Structures are given as C-alpha cells and as structure tokens.
Amino acid sequence: MNHSSLRDSAAEALRRTRAANPLIHTITNFVTVNDCANIILAAGGSPTMAHDPREVEEIAAVSQAVVLNMGAIEDLDAMILAGREAGRRGIPVVLDPVAAGASRLRRESCVKLLEQVPLTIVRGNASEIKALAVGSSSTRGVDAGGADIITEKTLPAAVQMAGDLSRRLNAVIAISGVIDVVALDGRAVWLRNGCAEMSRITGSGCMLTALLGAVAGANRGRPFEAAVAAVGMMGFAGELAQQRMRELGGGTATFRACLIDAVSMMTPDQLKGGLQIEGNE
Numbered sequence: 001m002n003h004s005s006l007r008d009s010a011a012e013a014l015r016r017t018r019a020a021n022p023l024i025h026t027i028t029n030f031v032t033v034n035d036c037a038n039i040i041l042a043a044g045g046s047p048t049m050a051h052d053p054r055e056v057e058e059i060a061a062v063s064q065a066v067v068l069n070m071g072a073i074e075d076l077d078a079m080i081l082a083g084r085e086a087g088r089r090g091i092p093v094v095l096d097p098v099a100a101g102a103s104r105l106r107r108e109s110c111v112k113l114l115e116q117v118p119l120t121i122v123r124g125n126a127s128e129i130k131a132l133a134v135g136s137s138s139t140r141g142v143d144a145g146g147a148d149i150i151t152e153k154t155l156p157a158a159v160q161m162a163g164d165l166s167r168r169l170n171a172v173i174a175i176s177g178v179i180d181v182v183a184l185d186g187r188a189v190w191l192r193n194g195c196a197e198m199s200r201i202t203g204s205g206c207m208l209t210a211l212l213g214a215v216a217g218a219n220r221g222r223p224f225e226a227a228v229a230a231v232g233m234m235g236f237a238g239e240l241a242q243q244r245m246r247e248l249g250g251g252t253a254t255f256r257a258c259l260i261d262a263v264s265m266m267t268p269d270q271l272k273g274g275l276q277i278e279g280n281e
C-alpha cells in the first residue's frame, strides 16, 4: 500500500511544529522530566513542566497541548485539573499511562483519569495499552511484559485492540514497541522504525509521548496525522542515533544524547524518506 499522503502529512506536521513553537504543558515523572523537556525543544516546541495543582489550570489554558504522564501518579489531581481545562478549550491532551495495571493505585487512577479527562492521543507500550483495553496485562513495571509484545503474529490482534480502544475513548491510540501501531477508529497504520537501544534507556517512551504533545499541539484537528508523524519521527531518530552511537564507539548514554540530536536535526524531507509505514489508512 502506498502511504505517500501520510508521508507528506508527516513532513508537513514537522514543518508546522518547527514554525509554531507550541507551548507544551507537561506533567511528567521525576525520572525522565529533563529528557521530555529536551525532546520538546528539539522538535521546535517550548516545554513547561508545571505540576502544582494551584497553577496547572492557568498554564494549561494558554498551552497548545497538555501532556499527562502517569509516571507522576502523585500528581493525579493536577493532571485531572490540567486535562479538564484543556478539554474545555479544545486543547489536545496526550496521555502516557505509565505502568498502567502494575498496581491497584495505578488501575484506579487510570479509570478516574479516563472518566474525567477528554483525551486526544493515548500512547503506551503494549502492556500499558492492554491494561487500559482489557483491564490487565503481563507487566510488573514500566516496561512491556514479554507476553504482550507485538510480533508479526499478534499484529492483527493489536491493531484490532487499538481500534476498539480508540472508539471507546474517542482518541488516537499509539502502541509502541518493535512495531508501533497508530489507530483512530477504523484507520490504522503500523511503523517499523526504531532500534533495540531505545528499550535500553529509560525515557524513550516518555519522550515519544512528549513529542506527540509537541506535534499534536502544532497540528490541531489532525491528531492521527500528528501521531503518525511523531511516532515515525521518534523511531527514525532512533535509527539515526544508533548509527551515530556506533560511529562514536559509545554506549547507551551516548545513544540517549544522539537521540535528542537526531530529533533536533531532522528535516521534514528526511522524515518523509525515513518512515517505514504500512497499514490500511
């Protein structure tokens, strides 16, 4: 299948992100907060990591997108306040359900957030999305459990699950991993970009979610195209970073820096040429 229109829209989405310098209000965890801020900057956005409930509505109100990362579960009240304010104003809200299903607190918090906040894009690894879709998964922490990981064999079921959850939440669903899936209602594509080093650093998922916020914020009204662009951009940046890491003879810390470099230097035309995209869009 020819995905030239999605390639073009991905390039255009990146162009708009660089031009618009969107303000991205990000409530995220203390592990990867700096990487999230840097990836938003690298994409052309402007991050603000405010998480005090006394100010989040005010910050959300003037943002172009709000990113809620459940790694910051202690900030659930702030996330709900910011997300609801964004919803009232039609500002895109992106959710990362970090470790959804790993504890009772997380299961209950996810239910509360999904009930109270209108979401535009939900991005998680296969276990996190499965926990939201069916209520349980095989993970014990922030990484996907082996039994949940998308393979060629399980890809059709994953696409179906993403579509079903998309209809239930009225949001774009992005499942990340070796193969990434992006679905909105009946539209679904999968991307084969990325590299193994991405799962050997903490924060590649959180950074992808932050990037989704930046691209969606600059491309309001086109969440599916924005999600494909951001997911493809992150994966392709991983490939470029792996190549650079090898040239430098570095390890995973070098890879992390090269990943942010790759996002910051990627041109719309490079992104268009680098996407490995398939599906029924």
Ligand SMILES: Nc1ncnc2c1ncn2[C@@H]1O[C@H](COP(=O)(O)OP(=O)(O)O)[C@@H](O)[C@H]1O
Residues within 6 Å of the ligand: 124, 125, 126, 142, 143, 144, 176, 177, 178, 179, 180, 193, 194, 195, 196, 197, 198, 199, 203, 204, 205, 206, 208, 231, 234, 235, 238
């Ligand atoms: N083994 C892999 N091969 C290719 N890409 C990967 C691999 N592992 C992770 N990625 C990429 O890393 C990013 C984060 O995905 P993932 O590791 O699933 O998130 P999380 O860190 O939340 O578990 C995505 O862009 C995904 O495509």
Ligand SMILES: Cc1ncsc1CCOP(=O)(O)O
Residues within 6 Å of the ligand: 029, 031, 032, 071, 072, 098, 142, 201, 202, 203, 204, 205, 206, 207
């Ligand atoms: C390790 C960890 N623990 C709580 S949040 C977090 C970061 C998870 O980041 P990512 O899902 O992007 O690897």
Ligand SMILES: [Mg+2]
Residues within 6 Å of the ligand: 098, 099, 125, 142, 205, 206
């Ligand atoms: Mg994660």
